[in-house]
Amino acid sequence: MKNTFLLAVDGSPGSSNAVEFATDRAKRGGARIVVAYVIEWSPYTFNTPEENAERHKRREEELERATSSIVKPVVAKLKDAGLDVDSEVRHGHTAQTLIELAKKHDVAQIFIGRRGASGLKDMLFGSVTANLVQTAPVPVTVVP
């Protein structure tokens, strides 16, 4: 029986609640956790030649920033709690990438914090969480 959780983080307060909750669940069931952070990115945007030339550098910087400021603290926290932890930082469409990672690591369920974006922004762009809940192949636990 697969016993891995995917924990999606983004550094927001909702996401730290999700971290707490997932830690608790994982401890009880002895599960392994994959901490995932997705940098929103699309392969179908239009760039200037200069942006293209600098893209590799920017990508490295983005990965470094996400890893050091968001993912590493969470991983350290989980490790302190005695859990088996893995991590992934990836570029892509957030919900789609989380689903790809869930498949890759063959996880039993996904934990994600509710970011609580509301109002106009949410109406226009929809939410990552809602998108994920509707398309994920495994159960998704949304932590408020």
Add this chain to the structure above:
Amino acid sequence: MKHILMNILMGLLCVFVVAVSAAHAQNEQSKPSSPTQDWIKGIEDPNVGYRSWIQGISPPEPPLVEDTGIDATINALTAPVAGLVGRIVFFKIPVFGAELPLVVLWLVIGAIFFTVYLGFINLRGFKHAIELVRGDYANPNDAGEVSHFQALATAVSGTVGIGNIGGVAVAVTVGGAGATFWLIMAGFLGMSTKFVECTLGVKYRNENPDASVSGGPMYYLRRGFAERNMEGFGKFIGIFYAIGIFIGALGIGNMFQSNQAYVQLNNVAGGGLDGLGWLVGLIMAAVVFAVIIGGIKSIARVTEKIVPFMAVFYCLFALIVIIMNLPSIPAAIGNIFSGALTGEGVAGGALGALIIGFQRAVFSNEAGIGSASIAHSAVRTNEPITEGMVSLLEPFIDTIVICTITALVIGTSQVADPGFAGEAKGIAMTSAAFERQLSWFPIPLAFAAVLFAFSTMISWSYYGLKGWTYMFGESLQGQTAYKLLFCAFVALGCIVQLGPILDISDALVFLICVPNILGLYFLAPIVKQELNSYLARVQSGEIKKYKNV
């Protein structure tokens, strides 16, 4: 094989050298003609070259500004040089009553050679190119790097321009409907040239210490020739290319674009911007400044988003107009084929139509000039061949799709009403063809033309920058100095009339295709080797699909 190749090369070189000396001799006798007075003849006039057809946008180009003292001085100083350079670069040999510019011959022979040598890569690579752009082969672990789609979109923004709208009208006026056939043929052959130059651009690019990349013909010329024990020659033509692309970037990639944008705006405003060139110039320079120096990516992104949208919008409405001209379609298509073979009413007959068509295609898709190679080499990929594959779609989109659609809009309108355009030429003729069916179209068309000009300036600012850094190193101060110079020229383009300087710039841009294609011949075996190895690995499944398996 190598022997045959060398023989062909030497033969071509001899022809070129003889031609250049002949141009010198001829030069002694003929007087330079004024580039602005006879725009349509300009296509045939070696002294005018590239820019001439587009002046047809507002035929004949009115003096944009009064001839100030500074202009006159600069013009007087540069005109003789411009005349000479122009006549050498655009030197023409008479063939059966038609005039064939050698530089076009050089480009076409190159395109035919690469098509045959690489076993019609333009046909057999097409499907794979689409799969690459769609992201079928994109490794998820590389997400966040420049995608094939982005590389293609950037390069297409740089080539799709006013030429696709106005240049075609000139081709049809001068070369008849048959020119369209040869235009498509040249676009098809140009796909192979693009493939070779973009593959090499990636293979021989330079990775800078700060993890950014610099590439393009100057790099593959230098390193490619060095690998073949011709280091000195490689260095020489590398620098030569860098100078050419740098000056070209200030001329046709800059002043000429801002100038045309101003002419367009003024046309739509019904002459309301007369004498306000300085203001339009300053505004445009400020916007370019904000993008290339201020790093205001949002402006660039907005333009880069609008440009493809505009291109799609243009094609869509062009198709609507063609469908509205439904009864004329069979006759218009018939004219394209019969005109291609008979060249009825065209100076030089079928050959004349052929030359005009080929010339337009080269001016439009830039295959053989090497500029797209600079844009493509910015992309990080382990397989240079994939960039080449993607780039062969550029002449397809630019020439085979967009130019052909324009030609059909004009062709069907001509069949329905031979005198539809009146005296209008160039973009005004295309505009009139649209107006016949959609009366409001000239305004969005002018808007599109201005945006096309802007995106071309942004692309060329990068090409020129790479020429500059190749010559003077990658120092940041130097780059900023170049960018400031570039912005100054944007404003200048609308303020002063520096015809001869533009002529030199045009000529140089076409002159650099000589060393570029020469280098491509020498390096073609390397491309072939890479291609075969790549295709074998795709076949064996070593390079695998991640999507749409």
